Amino acid sequence: MKASFVSSSAMQNVLRLTISQSQNKLQQASTEATTGTYADSGVSLGAGAAKSINLTSAIAQAASFKMSNAVVELRMNASQTALSSLKDAGDSLVSNLTALQASQDTTSIAVALQTASATISQLVSTANTSVNGEFLFGGTNLDSQPLSDQSSAVSDTIVSALNDYATGLGKDVSELTGEEIGSFITDTVEPMFSESAWTDASEGWSAASSTNMTSRISGSETITSSTNANSEGMRYLALASVVVSALFGQDLSSDAQSTVASKAIAYAAQATSGIVTQQSELGLAQERLEKANDALDAQSTLLQGNLVDLQGVDTYEASTLVNQLQTQLETAYTLVSKLQSLSLVNYL
Template sequence: MRTNALSTLSFWNTPRIGVARMQSDMAQANQEIVTGRYADVGLALGSRTGLAVGLRQKSAELAALRDSNNAASLRLGTSQAVLKQIQDGADATLTALTGVPEDKRAGVLKDMAANRLGTLTALLNTSAGGQYVFGGTRTAAAPMSTYATSPASPAKTAVDAAFRAAFGLSQDSAGVSAITEGDMAAFLDGPAFQGLFAEASWGTTWSAAGTAPLTNQISLSETVETSASANAPALRKLAMAYVMASELGSANLSAAAQGVLTTRVAGLLGEASKGLITLQADLGRSQAAIAAANTRLESQASLLDAQIMDMEGVDRAEAKTRVDRLSTQVQISYALTAQLRQLSLVNYL
């Protein structure tokens, strides 16, 4: 018969190994109490782990859509507020224009239109969330160039050159009194001046914006336009009206020529105001679509969260019971280890 040796060290190490395992189990149970889900989802679900991962990916996709919709809503809200300010300015200018006698309109409009033009440029350079809201697809750079600068901006240079080419003198020259009603009408309606506010020329002298608006996917199956561009026809018409009133309405013009000018300005202001209303309506439809999409996304996210919790969720009360039981076992193990350390031949000698 053979007897194996058993050392005191073996007695000491046996409880220590058990304590390490129990401490690991306690850490996992505490994690489950905090998170409400299995500490090791793969181990707990086995072959169903792939389904749980798929549900979480879909939930993350819905969360990304909601974040994108929030950014789009901020951009749309800012755009709406700016467009309302621009429209109010256009309507106020038109009211001022029609509220004074025809022979005094040019003088009243000149300074007002110059200020409105500067305000228009500043408003179209509004940014929100680090993006220029009227930049179209080019949101990183300010879309509009300032008209009144020194040296002269490309836009003003082009206007001055067109006027000089048509009449052989500058706008402030005393000789403009010789410009007839027909000459002024031909200039304002002709390609030389109108072309300055056509999209091609506008994009080189006035605006650095992209013409196409931004589009956002707002749900799993829906995409809408979520911005307006500074290149929109209504905004170009408004700028043309302000330039006409501030740059061409010299007091030296004949009354007939001034009458033609103010009539064209009034017409453009009216057209621009209608166009701005249309822009606001388009953005309003996008805002409504985003609000409806967010409601659907919230419902879908809630359903997915419930499915995920059914698969991965743990009973926190049961996990707490496990922690208490393991804590008690660890304390017993510590006490046993202390007692084993007392087992020494020295104590009996």
């Protein structure tokens, strides 16, 4: 019978190799038990790894759209709030001017002048609203303040033109009829608030762009996501206010004052109508944004499900494997310890 020799050193080396392999497997199993996905998708999926990359990229793109859409939504919500305040200002101006038509006493005129001044201040302040350092009503010109208050200069121009107009008719300003003052407002004052005059680089009110912002809200859809200070609503609100502040300070006849009030009311009503139109356009864009976000959420959920199906592992099975490997490692450590303690000296 032939005797076989067993080396304790060789046994230790085998156990060390087993320990090293078990440690690697334990790390992989622990990762899979924790994350619920393969520790190394490339190795586990093979050719399917390309599909995994595509799914991950699509999910990241949907998340990116949701983040940018949140900024767009914030801007549009702030714009709606600002436009609502301008509409309220226009309604208040109409209310005060309507009262003035009924009674052209000193108090009513003073209230109308005060309301007109406050409306201009609110218009300029609101039009210059910014969010995250970008002006809401600048159109594509986000970095420059859209409006500057030119009411004083324009009022002076109107008063000067009114005196020339009356002189041309061979009258004093106080002798102008309602029809004559109406023609003056229509032919001389109103053109001062045309879009070209409003945006004139040297004397205009606005530095805004008339082109609105567009935003891509999904892979296939863009919306107009802003409005601008060159809109008819804002221009006519300024026109109504300046007509009041410039002309009610003059020595006009009762008939002329009534016409001024009527024209200002009409301009203010046109302004509020224009502002409501701006709100409606933004509202439609907000509705499309909401639907796009819903679609992105649904798309993301579907893609996440596909990715889990592709990369997912049974966490219970992975946890069981972790426990088994830990037991194996503990056993291997014990055996190595015992082998290291073996010595021929103990048998001499």
